[in-house]
Amino acid sequence: MPTEATPPLKDGDMLAAVDLGSNSFHMVVARYLLGQLRIVDRIKETVRLAEGLDGHGGLDPSVMPRALDCLARFGQRIRTLPAPRVRAIATNTVRQLANPQAFLMPAETALGHGIEVVAGREEARLIYLGVAHGNPPEPGRSRLVMDIGGGSTEVIIGEGFEALERESLQMGCIATTRRFFGDGRINRKRWKEARTELAAEFQQFAEAYRRRGWHEAMGSSGTIKAICDVSVKMKLTKVSVTSDSLAAIRDKLLDYDTIDSIKLPGLSSERRPIFAGGLLVLDAAFGALGIERMYVSDHAMREGVLYDLLGRDRQQDPRDESIRALQSRYVVDTEQAARVEATAMSLFDQAELPWRLDADNRRLLAWAARIHEIGLVIAHSQYHQHGAYLVENSDIAGFSRTEQQTLAALVRNQRRNPNPASFDKVPDRLVANVQRCALLLRLAVLMHRSHDRDPLPVVELDVDGNDLLLRLPKRWLEGHPLTRLDLETERDLLPGYGHRLLLRTT
Structure with a gap:
């Protein structure tokens, strides 16, 4: 039987969003109650999909098992949810694959739901939507939102719940660490050269963003949260990252010679291998955009996907x-x-x-x-x-x-x-x-x-497998010779789709 239109959400219904990021896979499950979404479960696993990119659109086969195992676990949690109540999104790493279906087909099988690939600017819109709902903006006050993922960085200016400017850059904590510190070594000269290179990429839109302006800046990714945690542990700030605290963290990091030797207060061993790349991106962004202070949001794209699903249900x-x-x-x-x-x-x-x-x-x-x-x-x-x-x-x-x-x-x-x-x-x-x-x-x-x-007159269509039977009034068809010719031509073309068109007059 065909899939019927999904009935409107009612109290108690469940929704789920899955975010296949370049560094981590996230899933958030929410219950719809009294017109609102209440989060009931979150699962996060570090998969580091971007580590498998070979630079030629290929994916190292060794990365697949940990990705599919993670998705299978996610799939068990949402097995009972109907397809329209689940939205799974793949981002930068899958965008870069020459043959994304080679990954998506087994991934969808493991999850038990379809997976959509989103472009960078659509990812940016969803990120902003998640941050805006998690941290309701004040009326008339604009906000800059930044998300440093594993493979890309999104920068958005929005007001209310609408993203007004959206940009996505090919830089992230994994990609940038591999690009500039691939041999595991770090020093001040490398950092300065890399920062100049990244700043040039931000300059593509920096002037337009500065002209539009914003009242506050928020970061939404694990990378920015990790930088904020270090800032707090170093007693540089209380709940944010500032240009001064960022400079202090950078100077402390550059006291180390290798990625493996980095030991910063509040920095987890899991985040250490990719921390330098993420810090470099944020350092370049602060300089290019003139950011003075950035707060951290616990909400990100996955919540944005949930609220996007809710909007669709509400005919918005x-x-x-x-x-x-x-x-x-x-x-x-x-x-x-x-x-x-x-x-x-x-x-x-x-x-x-x-x-x-x-x-x-x-x-x-x-x-x-x-x-x-x-x-x-x-x-x-x-x-x-x-x-x-x-x-x-x-x-x-x-x-x-x-x-x-x-x-x-x-x-x-x-x-x-x-x-x-x-x-x-x-x-x-x-x-x-x-x-x-x-x-x-x-x-x-x-x-x-x-x-x-x-x-038009009544157009009757019967389909049987690959056969289409079209019925039109004879008198009308005789009065429309161009349409008749077009239908006869269409009859000759449809076998190219593996179908057959039959014409009948009534």
């Missing part, structure tokens, strides 16, 4: 607003988009049961219909290809990279010859249904090619 899905923004940015004919969407949804309703389509398929098809013509802003010729490129490569708030690649595949295949390669980035577990949604979008786009405002 940021993806809907992002689609509207795309329509506006690329001057989409919204009336035409609405006509195509209505027909696509009608066809979906008729194919849902026999094809076992689900609520996620319906949402993606609707979004694809709303923006199927965005490529026209570039050129009419091959506009479906231009549109797919824009969808896949734009920063679209609320969408994971997996969702954007799926949406791009739908836009790419709305017309002309099938493009099987466009589905290669779609997870194998989703490909069959995404291809079927592409067929429904093709028919909807075809039926409205003339941009005619007159309503």
Whole structure:
């Protein structure tokens, strides 16, 4: 049977977020009570996935067992939760893999749930959302939030619960330690050269951030928390990291010659091997952005994912607003988009049961219909290809990279010859249904090619396996010769998807 639309959250329902970070894997489980989320369980394991990156898009096989073992333990904890109540996010390390499916397929099996890969700026949005909910901002006061992960660093300026500026840099505590101190040795000369190099990367957006300004700065990662712990233990600060305390910690660290010999108050043995890289990133950020003091939040991306799930349940899905923004940015004919969407949804309703389509398929098809013509802003010729490129490569708030690649595949295949390669980035577990949604979008786009405002007649669709039987009134079809020709052409193209189109008149 198809997956039915998930009923709204009710008191007692459980939600879970899984964060597959480059250094640690986190899982947080919450119960929904009286309109709020109450955390009931947290699990964190140090996996250091980024240590397995070989610089060529490959992952050392020795890293896989500890990642999969961790996910299996997470999976046991959330085994009884329905799929729509769980969201698992993979970040920088998986983004860098040449073949992410080689990791994601066994990882999803171990967890028992799908895993989405998010782009850096979407990761930044989720981080800000988590910090904002964990540390409610004062009205009218902006905040800079920074998260130093294992492989990337996100820097955000936001106000209220909205991220206004989002940046993601390819530097993190593991990646930076390996990049500058790969032989285990540290000294002041190396540090100065490395700090200058990292500061240059922050300079890409430092001026714009300084102009916008912020009232307070908060750090949300284990790295910044560890630096704060050292600052407190050294009696430099009480609850924060300052530019002065950061300089004192840096000077103390540089008294040591090797990573292994570092002994700082409050620094755990687990954090020691990657502490220098994380401190270096924060040192460069303070200098480039002019940060004077940074407080630490216990909330991060995993909590942001939970609140994002809650927003979707409350019909406050940021993806809907992002689609509207795309329509506006690329001057989409919204009336035409609405006509195509209505027909696509009608066809979906008729194919849902026999094809076992689900609520996620319906949402993606609707979004694809709303923006199927965005490529026209570039050129009419091959506009479906231009549109797919824009969808896949734009920063679209609320969408994971997996969702954007799926949406791009739908836009790419709305017309002309099938493009099987466009589905290669779609997870194998989703490909069959995404291809079927592409067929429904093709028919909807075809039926409205003339941009005619007159309503269509009743379009009947029966599906049986890979066969589609389309019924249209004979008289209407005779009066629309272009549509008839397009349907006959479509009949010749669909075998490229492994499907067959049959036409009948009523």
